[in-house]
Structures are given as C-alpha cells and as structure tokens.
Amino acid sequence: MPVAVLRARAYLSRVAEPPAPGLAALAAEVGAVEAADRVRRGEVSERVAAETAARRAVERADADLATAAAAGVRLLVPEHPDWPGEPLADLAACGVPDLAPPVALWVRGPGSLARMCVRATGVVGARAATGYGLHVAAEFGAGLVDGGHTVVSGAAIGIDGAAHRGALGVDGPTVAVLACGADRAYPAAHQGLIARIAASGLVVSEYPPGSVPARHRFLVRNRLIAGLSAATVVVEAGLRSGATRTASDAATLGRPVLAVPGPVTSGVSAGCHRLVREGAVLVTRVEEVLEELGPIGAHLAADPPGERRATDALDPVGRLVHDALPAREAREVGWLAREAGVPVGSVRVALVDLERRGLADHRNGRWQLRPERLRTGGGG
Amino acid sequence: MPVAVLRARAYLSRVAEPPAPGLAALAAEVGAVEAADRVRRGEVSERVAAETAARRAVERADADLATAAAAGVRLLVPEHPDWPGEPLADLAACGVPDLAPPVALWVRGPGSLARMCVRATGVVGARAATGYGLHVAAEFGAGLVDGGHTVVSGAAIGIDGAAHRGALGVDGPTVAVLACGADRAYPAAHQGLIARIAASGLVVSEYPPGSVPARHRFLVRNRLIAGLSAATVVVEAGLRSGATRTASDAATLGRPVLAVPGPVTSGVSAGCHRLVREGAVLVTRVEEVLEELGPIGAHLAADPPGERRATDALDPVGRLVHDALPAREAREVGWLAREAGVPVGSVRVALVDLERRGLADHRNGRWQLRPERLRTGGGG
Numbered sequence: 100m101p102v103a104v105l106r107a108r109a110y111l112s113r114v115a116e117p118p119a120p121g122l123a124a125l126a127a128e129v130g131a132v133e134a135a136d137r138v139r140r141g142e143v144s145e146r147v148a149a150e151t152a153a154r155r156a157v158e159r160a161d162a163d164l165a166t167a168a169a170a171g172v173r174l175l176v177p178e179h180p181d182w183p184g185e186p187l188a189d190l191a192a193c194g195v196p197d198l199a200p201p202v203a204l205w206v207r208g209p210g211s212l213a214r215m216c217v218r219a220t221g222v223v224g225a226r227a228a229t230g231y232g233l234h235v236a237a238e239f240g241a242g243l244v245d246g247g248h249t250v251v252s253g254a255a256i257g258i259d260g261a262a263h264r265g266a267l268g269v270d271g272p273t274v275a276v277l278a279c280g281a282d283r284a285y286p287a288a289h290q291g292l293i294a295r296i297a298a299s300g301l302v303v304s305e306y307p308p309g310s311v312p313a314r315h316r317f318l319v320r321n322r323l324i325a326g327l328s329a330a331t332v333v334v335e336a337g338l339r340s341g342a343t344r345t346a347s348d349a350a351t352l353g354r355p356v357l358a359v360p361g362p363v364t365s366g367v368s369a370g371c372h373r374l375v376r377e378g379a380v381l382v383t384r385v386e387e388v389l390e391e392l393g394p395i396g397a398h399l400a401a402d403p404p405g406e407r408r409a410t411d412a413l414d415p416v417g418r419l420v421h422d423a424l425p426a427r428e429a430r431e432v433g434w435l436a437r438e439a440g441v442p443v444g445s446v447r448v449a450l451v452d453l454e455r456r457g458l459a460d461h462r463n464g465r466w467q468l469r470p471e472r473l474r475t476g477g478g479g
Numbered sequence: 480m481p482v483a484v485l486r487a488r489a490y491l492s493r494v495a496e497p498p499a500p501g502l503a504a505l506a507a508e509v510g511a512v513e514a515a516d517r518v519r520r521g522e523v524s525e526r527v528a529a530e531t532a533a534r535r536a537v538e539r540a541d542a543d544l545a546t547a548a549a550a551g552v553r554l555l556v557p558e559h560p561d562w563p564g565e566p567l568a569d570l571a572a573c574g575v576p577d578l579a580p581p582v583a584l585w586v587r588g589p590g591s592l593a594r595m596c597v598r599a600t601g602v603v604g605a606r607a608a609t610g611y612g613l614h615v616a617a618e619f620g621a622g623l624v625d626g627g628h629t630v631v632s633g634a635a636i637g638i639d640g641a642a643h644r645g646a647l648g649v650d651g652p653t654v655a656v657l658a659c660g661a662d663r664a665y666p667a668a669h670q671g672l673i674a675r676i677a678a679s680g681l682v683v684s685e686y687p688p689g690s691v692p693a694r695h696r697f698l699v700r701n702r703l704i705a706g707l708s709a710a711t712v713v714v715e716a717g718l719r720s721g722a723t724r725t726a727s728d729a730a731t732l733g734r735p736v737l738a739v740p741g742p743v744t745s746g747v748s749a750g751c752h753r754l755v756r757e758g759a760v761l762v763t764r765v766e767e768v769l770e771e772l773g774p775i776g777a778h779l780a781a782d783p784p785g786e787r788r789a790t791d792a793l794d795p796v797g798r799l800v801h802d803a804l805p806a807r808e809a810r811e812v813g814w815l816a817r818e819a820g821v822p823v824g825s826v827r828v829a830l831v832d833l834e835r836r837g838l839a840d841h842r843n844g845r846w847q848l849r850p851e852r853l854r855t856g857g858g859g
Contacts, residue, residue: 231742360740360752362611363763372740372763381755383743 221328224258240265242385336370601708604638612715620645622765716750
C-alpha cells in the first residue's frame with residue numbers, strides 16, 4: 100500500500116463533507132492520488148468543485164494520519180485488501196447521490212472490515228427503546244454471532260447498544276459505525292461500550308479524527324450501516340426515525356430489510372410495522388434472520404467465513420507497517436516509517452512483532468515481506 | 480318460500496354431519512326437495528350414501544323447525560333472499576371438501592344475514608388472549624362497525640368475545656357463528672353475550688337445534704366465519720390454533736387474511752406473526768383493515784349497505800309466516816300454519832302484524848302477500 104495513496108485518501112476524507120458523490124466518483128475514476136492533485140489545483144468538475152470548495156486548502160493528511168495512529172485509528176482505503184469493496188459497491192452502483200460511497204474509512208480495532216462484512220447484519224433501532232426491544236436486540240445480537248454473523252450498528256443508546264452488547268456478550272465480532280471521528284466516543288455514555296468494540300471488533304467512521312457528531316451526520320452515517328450489512332434488522336423504531344432511514348437505505352441498495360414486530364399500542368414498534376406493511380420481512384427469532392441471510396452471505400462471500408489470515412491479530416500500527424513492507428526489494432526502517440506514516444520507534448516495535456509472526460524477514464538491517472510459501476503461520 | 484323446501488333443508492341439515500360436500504353438491508344440483516327424497520330412498524352416489532347412512536332415517540324436520548321456532552330460531556335456506564349466497568359461493572367453488580357449504584343455516588336474531596354479510600369482517604383469535612389482545616380486539620370490533628362493517632366471530636372466550644363486545648358497545652351489527660345449535664349458548668360463560676348478539680344481530684349455526692358443541696365442530700364451524708366474511712382479522716393466535724385454521728380457510732377462499740402483531744416473546748402472537756410471514760397483511764389499526772376491505776366489500780355488495788327491507792323487523796315466526804304467504808292464490812290460516820310449520824294461534828298473531836306492516840292482504844278469511852306495488856312501506 101503506497102503511502103501516497105493513504106495520504107491522498109486522508110486528504111480526500113477531509114476535503115469534502117460526506118456524502119460527496121462527485122468526489123467519490125472522481126477518485127474511483129482517476130485514482131486517489133490524481134483525484135487529490137486535481138482537487139488541490141481546482142481542476143475538477145463543477146460538482147466536485149462545489150463539494151470541495153470550502154476545504155480544498157486544508158492540508159492535514161499527515162497530521163490526521165498521525166493523530167489517528169496515536170489513537171489506534173488507521174485509515175482504510177479502497178485500494179487495501181481489507182476494504183469491504185463488494186458490500187460497498189452498491190453505494191456507487193445505486194446511483195443515489197445521498198448514498199455515495201465513502202472515499203476512505205477510519206477504523207479502530209483488530210478486525211478486518213472486509214472479512215467481518217462477509218456475513219454482516221445491521222441491527223438498528225430506537226434510542227427510546229422499551230425493555231422488550233432491548234431484550235430482543237440483545238438476543239438478536241448474540242444469536243447472529245452464534246450464526247456466524249458480524250453485528251453492525253451505530254453504537255447509539257437503546258437498540259444499537261443492546262445489539263452490540265449482545266454480540267460482545269458471546270465474544271462475537273461487532274462493528275460500530277460512528278457519526279464522529281473514530282478516535283472519539285459518542286454518545287459519552289457509551290464510551291466503555293465503544294472501547295470494548297474497538298478492543299475486539301471495529302469502530303468505523305468516514306469522518307477524520309476529531310470530527311464532531313453533527314446532527315446530519317447520523318443520517319449520513321446510516322447508509323454505511325446499510326452498506327456494510329447484507330441485511331438490516333430493525334428492532335423498534337418510530338415512524339420517522341434514523342432506523343427507518345437505515346432500512347430505507349438498505350432497501351435502496353437492494354438488501355433485505357427485516358423488522359421485529361411489537362405491540363400495536365407501542366409507538367416505537369410503529370416504524371417496524373410500517374416497514375413490514377411496505378414489504379420488509381417480519382422476523383421473530385434469530386433463526387428467521389439467518390434463514391433470510393444464508394444465501395446472501397454466501398453471495399457476498401469473498402472469503403469463506405472463518406478463514407483466518409496471518410494479519411488478523413495485528414494491531415493498527417502493525418498493519419500499517421505490514422502494508423508498507425515491500426514484497427521484493429527490502430527497505431530500511433526509515434523508509435518504512437515514511438511509507439507507513441508511523442514513527443521510527445513504533446516501526447521497530449512492529450517489525451519485531453511481524454518477524455515473530457513469520458510475516459517479515461530482514462537482512463542487513465533491511466526489511467521485506469516474508470514470501471507466503473515460507474510462512475510458518477506464526478504466533479497468534 | 481315453499482315449506483316443502485324448508486322441510487327438506489331441515490331434514491338435510493340433520494341427515495349429515497358437516498361438512499358434507501356430496502350432499503351439498505346434490506342439493507345444489509337437483510334442489511333440496513328432490514335431494515331429500517333421494518337420500519330417504521337411498522338413491523344417491525356412494526359419497527352421499529356414506530355421508531347420510533347413519534341418519535337418513537331420522538325424520539325430525541318438523542320437530543326441529545318447531546323446536547327452533549320455540550327458541551326464536553328460524554331456518555335460513557339457500558332459496559331464501561336472506562341467504563348470503565355470494566359470500567358462501569366460494570365454499571363450493573374452491574372445491575375443497577372440508578370447506579363444503581352448509582345445506583342450511585339456523586339463525587336467531589333480527590338481522591338479515593345476506594345484508595349483514597355485504598360488508599362483514601371476521602375477527603378471531605385465541606381463547607387464552609392477553610389483556611393487550613383483548614384491548615385490540617375490542618377496538619377493532621368497534622372500529623369495524625364505525626367503518627360500516629359487520630363483525631363476524633365465534634363467540635368464544637377471549638378474542639372472539641372481545642370483538643363481539645366491541646361491536647355491541649357501539650350498537651353495531653355482529654354475527655356469532657356457533658359450533659352447537661343456535662338455540663344453545665356455548666360457552667356457558669357467554670350466555671349473556673350470545674343473548675345480546677341474538678337480540679340485535681344474528682346467532683348462526685349449521686347444526687340443528689339441540690346440537691352439542693363437539694370438539695371437531697369448532698374447526699368445521701371456522702370455515703363459515705371465513706366464508707361469511709370478506710376478510711378475516713386474526714388478533715393473537717397460537718401457532719396451531721382454531722384462529723389460524725380460520726385464517727387458512729379464508730386464504731383458501733381467496734379472502735384477505737389480516738393479522739395483528741404483538742411482542743415476539745408472546746406465544747399468542749406467534750400465530751399472527753407466522754401468518755404475516757406467510758403472506759397475511761399486518762394491520763395495526765382499524766383504518767388499515769378498512770383500507771384493505773373497501774374494494775372487497777364493494778365487490779361483494781349484492782345490496783347497497785343500509786338499504787332496508789320491509790321484512791327486516793319481523794320476528795322469526797313473522798318471517799316463517801311471511802315466507803309461507805302465497806303471492807297469487809290466497810290461503811286459509813290452517814294451510815299457512817302447516818306450510819310455515821307454526822301453530823295456528825301464532826300464525827294469526829303474525830298475520831295481524833304482517834297486515835299492519837303492509838306485507839299481507841286478506842279477503843274472505845284467506846291470506847296472501849300484498850303485491851310490491853301496493854305496499855305502503857308499513858311500520859317498522
């Protein structure tokens with residue numbers, strides 16, 4: 100992964116407020132480095148110019164990468180194998196500007212987003228959930244994990260939190276997509292929960308480090324929950340709510356929407372009931388969700404679920420350094436530090452760990468990737 | 480209405496245990512009188528012979544009509560204009576033996592079944608209903624009446640009773656289809672409720688007077704609830720329950736099935752949820768039921784709802800006598816008594832009332848129908 104690409108994507112990540120359909124399309128068309136250069140020079144279409152006018156002079160890529168790294172956050176770019184390309188492809192393909200794909204994702208945690216999204220289900224719902232809804236969300240969170248799924252949600256109070264906790268309770272993979280920087284924790288009451296998610300799963304955001312959770316960003320964020328998930332389950336939602344917006348996004352992407360019913364006397368079940376009346380699948384048990392998802396997960400399966408990669412257990416800095424390691428021509432630590440955007444001291448620590456795992460080789464102070472055929476599997 | 484037809488249908492009503500598809504088809508093909516004669520003589524197909532073998536010698540037509548009349552019950556036959564022919568036609572048309580149409584219906588109450596079924600909705604559900612379910616059933620019962628519908632149900636404990644009570648609470652029309660004789664009240668705890676239904680609506684049964692509510696009759700009865708209703712709403716039902724059977728019958732008849740959701744943690748909502756998953760329409764409010772039914776009611780409308788007939792307000796004996804009155808050749812009271820199967824004294828009382836209402840004329844001690852063109856509309 101050339102650092103030039105990371106820097107370009109970091110720049111693009113800050114230069115436009117998502118969703119930025121013009122910018123996303125430009126980067127996909129000409130590549131991130133060229134797109135960033137054109138934006139800097141102002142040699143772009145009117146649409147991209149409008150998207151980037153306010154911030155095109157903001158050159159904070161290196162600073163953002165460093166801030167991120169310090170907080171354990173790394174920049175995941177479409178050029179990286181961990182990018183969930185297939186799940187997110189529908190965001191561009193659907194042609195809806197509001198659902199434009201992100202130009203990059205800032206992620207925190209040990210998980211590989213691509214692999215976590217091979218079988219991922221969004222579980223979303225009301226903040227003002229009832230005890231009934233929280234119970235169902237936690238059951239679904241745990242049950243989805245038992246069924247081999249990653250639970251994707253928004254870390255909000257209420258249904259989101261219960262779904263994440265259900266997954267964490269059975270030591271399962273869960274992804275929290277935030278409406279603020281991945282280095283932050285919002286809502287504050289979920290600081291501990293978000294830290295637990297970052298410790299075993301992934302905290303994801305398209306907003307650069309330090310970004311605040313502005314109101315409109317919650318709705319914009321929802322398209323990523325829908326996009327990363329093979330299907331979206333709504334557990335309690337008001338008629339006009341963020342969760343029904345996520346469901347609507349999922350439907351636009353051609354993904355199944357599933358809804359949990361509740362008493363017709365409950366306002367926070369009204370959104371679920373309307374979704375069912377509009378075509379969503381009513382689900383009462385996790386088995387029914389899995390039944391709906393089986394073939395879809397299989398369809399999206401770039402990797403068979405459960406297959407492990409040697410890089411799974413790396414910490415964020417380890418990944419950056421690993422990504423920077425050349426396959427053929429061995430390089431010095433200083434070169435790797437520049438390429439990975441990581442301080443020299445941290446690179447040295449990471450290289451020792453990579454060597455221990457059988458992922459890196461060195462000779463005469465120069466490092467490179469250990470060829471696949473020589474790998475022992477290493478420690479875990 | 481020739482009394483010979485009434486007697487024949489009364490005989491057919493007792494000669495076979497419903498559903499009796501062979502017998503129903505025979506009566507439809509050759510007429511009730513001829514069908515009864517053939518059954519008596521044993522000159523029938525193997526199928527009809529099997530249906531009627533056990534009881535073909537039971538000649539209780541007159542006794543049943545008298546017992547019924549004494550209890551305020553009249554025999555409604557397919558040859559009568561009050562027969563809900565269009566709603567029930569699907570029972571024969573669907574070709575499912577278990578859904579064979581009744582050969583006659585014993586009815587108690589002032590309503591015209593045909594007119595009540597122009598816009599009729601079945602509301603059925605669990606005996607072991609929750610407070611939530613009872614609340615919703617009562618709301619739907621009242622709301623359907625407000626929307627111009629008759630509420631059809633089975634007078635059972637639980638959802639059925641709540642639906643009837645909801646309708647009665649707003650002085651609306653409601654039909655109770657029983658699994659025992661229409662002269663009886665089952666369950667005993669609903670004796671008062673069934674009496675109230677008979678006082679303003681209709682209590683209906685295909686079983687002759689005195690019939691006991693044998694277990695299998697509840698399921699057999701359910702096809703009539705489905706058949707009399709333009710649509711069936713299920714409010715709480717277990718997975719394998721009478722209410723889901725009614726829903727299944729309705730679906731077989733091509734009628735919409737609507738189901739009210741509830742908590743997924745409630746066993747008596749499980750049947751409703753399964754119905755929705757299998758294609759039933761989820762409904763949360765009466766307005767949604769009415770929305771579903773509007774065009775169907777219109778389609779079934781043999782009579783515009785609300786149009787009154789001069790015979791609407793007659794009591795059961797008055798109806799029998801009215802039905803016996805010849806249109807052309809005037810007859811004596813003794814003849815009418817035999818024809819109507821009503822004691823002479825009762826016939827005299829009824830004739831006075833019919834004359835007062837402008838429905839009967841007499842000359843030289845002989846009575847006949849007053850021609851339509853001479854009717855004044857009478858009292859009501």
